[in-house]
Amino acid sequence: MKQYIELKGASGAIYRYKLAEDADPRTTIAGNFIYLDAKGVVVFAGEANNLIGATARWSEAQSRHGATTMYTRLNVSGASRAEEHTDLVTALDPVMNRGV
Secondary structure, three states: OOOEEEEEOOOOOEEEEEEOHHHOOOOOOOEEEEEEEOOOOEEEEEEEOOHHHHHOOHHHHHHHHOEEEEEEEEOOOHHHHHHHHHHHHHHHOOHHHOOO
16 A cells, blocks of 8 residues: 555645554544545545544445545635635535535
């Protein structure tokens, strides 16, 4: 699996995410995160004031949607996190973000 991946938002912006080894962000810094399945499809995109919270839906993502990896992107600004999250969800339409 790749150490870094780049995702393109609906705006055309490119966001670079880093692998969270063992699906553990290992940081309390704010940021955005994604869960991918074995095919590399984003099944969930989230944002958190503390990336330890990125694991909140991990077991659900694994059992229901085959999530295998988590990636994170540090992003301290709340406005930037929200904008990036919306941009990616619009472009990628993750199954776990539908109807949320």
